[in-house]
Amino acid sequence: MKRILIVKVTSLGDIVEALPVIADIKRAFPGVQVDWAADEAFAEVVHWSQRVDRVLCAPLRRFKKARRWSDLKAIGASIGELRAYRYDCIIDIQGVYKTAIIAFLARSSRRVGYRNKDLGEVGASFAYTARFGPRPPVSAWEGMRISAGEALGYQPEGEPVFDLKLPETGTTPFEAGDAPVAALFHATSKDDKKWPVEHWGEVGRELTRRGFRIVLPWGSPREREEAEAIAEEVPGATVLPQMSVTEIARMIDACSLVVGTDTGFVHVAHALQKRTVMIFVATSRDHFGIEAPYRSISIGDGLSVPPVSEAIQAIDYVHGEPRPTGAQAHSATAV
Known part of the structure; x- marks a missing residue:
């Protein structure tokens, strides 16, 4: 086995959580080259991995939105790069039409994907x-x-290995101080995944009482308004400036605690081995959650809004306290 291509083009959290596949393959086949095909919008995330050998990307998402000739030309050029090597195996771990096209265009006699169902x-x-x-x-x-x-033909062993190295950005998300920093990731891709502002306010005030500095990242004008609303509920909280994906990742790496909804940057926190609590309101914790003993935990049943008390228990857990027992154990147990 000399060269393998992984196809996983989107999205942020999915790609981050898929990166341990590289470590598994290289453990099974020492010396193998592992390339990765991703959408241009997420290529920088794959570059964070210290184990990937070549990142292939094209502006697929951007072309779908804008239909610009320049993006189409970039996609055409990427096909040549994709076909520069022959692969022993291509593994499509996304399973949608665009990833299948990438797998089909790459040079290999073995292309593996999911069953139809x-x-x-x-x-x-x-x-x-x-x-x-x-x-x-x-x-x-x-x-x-x-x-x-x-x-x-191998079985993965042990805990997932992310092995991320973030590039320098030349910016500092917040000034260093004596107090530990907690980032609250309130923004989500869908409204039904949101946790109420008043819940964020209560958690923020509790963390402030415990000596944390609270920072609130955002990515759109609407998300900034939500961050400002939470900051009004939490005296001393800081609404951060708008940042790039890598700048936010570096901000996460500077934090002591991350609490957030089911969103990509909370998966980044987990991969960076930060103390992390992920809140599920409308998606499956069992399917998409995170877990690492006394470090990462997921809460919520995906059918209702988890109470603040459950989030506080989860924060206690990632700081080394035992997992809740009795009636509360089911709701606070991760994947």
Whole structure:
């Protein structure tokens, strides 16, 4: 086994959680080259991995929105780069039509993808010469590790290895001080995943009482308004300036605690081994959650709004206190 291509083009949290596949492959096949195909919007995230050998990218998302000739030319040029090497195996761990096209265009006689019932888009099935086995009853992230192992004939071992190294950005998200910093990631891609402003305010005030400085990142004007509303509830909280993806990742790395909803940057916090609490309101904690003993935990049943008390218990847990017992144990247990 000399060279393998992983195809996973979006999105931020999914790509971050898929990166341990590289460490698994290189453990199983010392000396193997592992390339990764991603959307241009997320290529910098793959570059954070110290184990990936080549990152291939094209402006797929941007072209879909703007239909610009320059983006189409960039996509055409990326195909040449994609076909520069012949791969021993191509592993599509996303399973949608655009990832299947990438797998099909790359040079390999072995292209592995999900079974039809597990595909994100059934039309993707045309590209594969082999299929993963039945999707195992584990989280999506562990499932990707298992599927890649099935494709290449090994079993993943141990905890996921992210091995990230963030590039210098030349900016400082906040001035260093004596107090530990807690970042509250309130923004989400969908309104039904939001946690109420008053809940964030209560958690922020509790963390302030415990000696934390509270910072509030945002990415859009609406998210900034929400951050300002939370800051009004939390005396001393700081609404951060708008930052790039890498700048936010570096900000996370400077924090002592991250609390956030089911969103990509909270997965980044988990991968950077920060103390992390992820709140699920409308999505599956069992499928998309995070867990690391006394460091990362997911709360919520995905069907209702978790109470503030559950978030506080989770914060206690990632700071070394035992997991809740009795009636509260189920609701505060991660994946």
